[in-house]
Amino acid sequence: MKNNKLVMIMLILLVAIALAGTVAIVLVLNQNGQDKNAEPTIDEVLEASVDIPELTTNLAENDFIRISFKIQTDSIEAKEELxxxxxxxxxxxxxxxxxxxxxxxxxxxxxxxxEENLKVSINEIMQEGEVEKVYITQFLLQ
Structure with a gap:
């Protein structure tokens, strides 16, 4: 009778530990998934962005443009490739x-x-990550 009680207590403790472990794993996995979907901070955006210095070029007609960009990538590796x-x-x-x-x-x-056309075109040549956003930082049309 005493052995039955001891076995029952051990079984209850094992189930409780297994349940606590399962809950902990689920919470950790959910937390990691939420971090990936969260918006990056401005420091993270700047860390993974590349400045394209001012370009001056002709447009399709007789006009010309001076323009510069900041291109945001999804990772440091993508930034280095870019x-x-x-x-x-x-x-x-x-x-x-x-x-x-x-x-x-x-x-x-x-x-x-x-901006969208450039994003699509640049992503076609990327191998390590991708461009998330292209920003026009300077724009002069003449």
């Missing part, structure tokens, strides 16, 4: 701008479309 590919990025930007007219990129919608 820095190495700066000549390709400059080429992509110049080719994209050469197809634009002043009227198409003058307004907000045109600039947002240019």
């Amino acid at each position: 820095e190495k590919r700066s000549f390709q990025v400059n080429n992509i930007i110049i080719l994209e701008l050469s197809e634009q007219s002043a009227a198409t990129i003058k307004g907000r919608e045109g600039q947002l479309q240019l």
Whole structure:
């Protein structure tokens, strides 16, 4: 009778420990998943961003543009790759701008479309991560 009580107490303790362990694992996994979906801090954004210095180029018509960008990547590795590919990025930007007219990129919608087009084109050459956002940081249309 005494052995039965001891076995029962040990069984209850084992179940309680297993339950506590399961709850702890679920909480840790949920916490990790939430961190990945959280918005990055501004320091993290800057750490994974590349500045594209001012470019001056012709547009499709007789106009020309002076423009610079900040390109946000999803990781430090992607930033390093993007820095190495700066000549390709400059080429992509110049080719994209050469197809634009002043009227198409003058307004907000045109600039947002240019940012999106550049993001898609640059992501095509990326191997280590991807571009999350392209920001126009300077814009002079003449």
